[in-house]
Amino acid sequence: MTQFYGQLDPLYEAVQLHFPQVDAARVHLQDRDGLPPWFMRVSYRSDIPRRIVWDDGLGTYRWDSGPDAGAQLARDANRAAEQIAWALGATPQAGGQ
Numbered sequence: 001m002t003q004f005y006g007q008l009d010p011l012y013e014a015v016q017l018h019f020p021q022v023d024a025a026r027v028h029l030q031d032r033d034g035l036p037p038w039f040m041r042v043s044y045r046s047d048i049p050r051r052i053v054w055d056d057g058l059g060t061y062r063w064d065s066g067p068d069a070g071a072q073l074a075r076d077a078n079r080a081a082e083q084i085a086w087a088l089g090a091t092p093q094a095g096g097q
Contacts, residue, residue, distance in 0.1 A: 007054035007077075008040050011061060014081035015042065022090050023049070039064055044088035052084065063087075 005012070005026045015024045023043045030037065036053045043049040050066035052073070061073035061080040068087060073080040085091070 005038055005040075007061070008038060008052075010077035011052065011054075011080055012040055014077040015040075015084060018078070018081055018092055019085040019090050022085055022088060027051075036064060042084055042088065044085075044090045047088060050088075052080075 005028070008026050012024055012026050015022050021044065023041075025041045026038070027041050028038050036051070038053070040052040041049045042052060048066070050068075051064035053062055053064045054060075055062040055072070058072060060075045061077075063069050063071045063073065073083045
């Protein structure tokens with residue numbers, strides 16, 4: 001059964017399409033103290049994975065962990081994917097953008 005991740009689905013697809021070298025996964029946790037129930041985990045190379053969430057209150061994507069925790073990303077999934085890749089040090093793949 002396919003899980004619906006709401007606003008994280010278009011972001012995941014944008015990262016996969018334009019920055020396939022970024023390791024991205026949509027995650028759903030149940031009853032985990034202090035963690036959002038739905039988030040996207042991203043990493044590049046050997047970096048520690050970071051979490052991205054959709055913030056309903058702000059109406060935008062937001063870093064939920066790492067050095068940029070709390071910082072807003074773009075509302076648009078493609079733009080947010082670019083911001084994530086830039087922050088992680090990844091560059092677009094040839095033909096991917």
